[in-house]
Amino acid sequence: MALNRIYTGKGLVITLVVGFVAVEAIIAAGFLSFVHFKTSANWATKSEQVLIELERMSGTVxxxxxxxxxxxxxxxxxxxxxxxxxxxxxxxxxxxxxxLTRSNSLQQDRVAFLATQVEQRGDEMDQAIATRRTKGLPFAKSVVSVNHQNRTMATIQEITDQIRDEENRALARHRADSEAWAFTTGSFAVAFFLLNAVVFTLCGLVMKLALSSQSQAERLLQSLRPSTVSAAR
Known part of the structure; x- marks a missing residue:
């Protein structure tokens, strides 16, 4: 009976320890997975914001x-x-x-070049406006024609397309990462639930075994008592 209690107690302790370690491992892995998911989602959101700002900028130009x-x-x-x-x-x-693009050095270079081209285009338009005010429409048309040959607007469009293409590629990559980590996080959540169910089930079985062993021992003692009393008489 003593040995049964010892083995039953050890089984319960081992089950609890193993279950606790496994649950903690799954919680840690799930947390790290969730962090990666949030990071990927944040990067995807940044790329979306860049694309939105590019569209707004094109509309403003x-x-x-x-x-x-x-x-x-x-x-x-x-x-x-x-x-x-x-x-x-x-x-x-x-x-x-x-x-929004400060973490990407290549995009930073593109944005810096885009800013110089937008500034140049602003200067060209200001020049045409000043010429229209002081010299009239025919001279302003000549300025517009000369400015058109500079291809400033074409350059602005080209560099904008380059930035947009880069962000679209980054967005697709970050969305794929986000979906993958979301699936991983969900998998860890399911594993955590199932492992908890298994641990509680094992604990229940061990406790049931302990109670059953104790009950059998008590019945055995009760059955031996009358014989002991009779032998004493």
Missing amino acids: AGAETQQRGYLITGSDEYLPPYREAIDTLETQLRRIGS
């Missing part, structure tokens, strides 16, 4: 050109405030793109 063209054609000053606002907005958008 197009808006600035539209307002400048309206002024050149009509000479009306009502086009100038929205034009100036668009130019100021471009500076803010470029700073945002630069901030």
